[in-house]
Amino acid sequence: MTIKTFDAFSRLSIIDINRITNFLFEYSGESRDTKSAIRKSILYAAKEIPGLGGYVFVMEHQNAILGAIVVNRTGMNEYIPENILVYLAVKTEFREKGIGKALIKHTKKYCNGDISIHVNKDNPVIKLFEKQGFKSRNIEMRLVRN
Template identity: 35%
Template sequence: MITIQKYSEKDKIAENQKKEIVKFLFEHLEQYGDPQGDIAAAVNYSLGYQNKPGGTIVTATHQNNQSLVGAVVLNKTGMGGYIPENILVYIATDKKLRGQGIGKLLMRNAIDSCEGDIALHCKPENPAMQLYKKLGFTTKYLEMRLKK
């Protein structure tokens, strides 16, 4: 049995919970991940630290041993209409439990928990692409970035 927990900029969570989410994402994002410092920054943004707009964090915990089995981080963009109100920054499920519907459960809860549209960036070869399409995400633009 899986328990879903939702956090936003309105919630104060313990530092150890926040670190657990960051550590989980770092471990289970694998080749699609970022350095722990970047993940921590996105989590802090979702929680509204340093006057950031906030967002939504959804976690899935296994009831038997209270271990994290999945997490999603959405950040508010502070925009709307021409740019979606939210961006999906991270989603990961426990590598040993993939294919059991945890990602879909997390995404449905994240979608229901935030207001406005959601954008995400996904490499074409990422297996999560199929989940996003099933949930109604479409490809509107090809993203390009200039790194300075």
């Protein structure tokens, strides 16, 4: 199993963008965003749309995606972390086998600066992040305008 790293310098093909989008959509859990939102975060990370970019980390085995993380750079520090981990997903049959842990460790090693993540307060994945050093700090409140 290998972790592939994609950013502004190691471009993602349209096929890879679609594969990762579909994977994240299928395996991202209860707080599933639209495919459009997931794709946009990947395009932002790869600097295919204007922004600061970020990273896409994909763990594969025999050309099958087992897990993926999308991190977007914020361009800020101190008051807002430099990076936001937007998506983490692991294929259902590979959960609790160390793939999420390996992806988070790779993310921590690769990304400079602080990393934040938004997690539903009832999501059991919180324990995985706590074991990797993440601490609950703030409550997000959001005004959604349609």
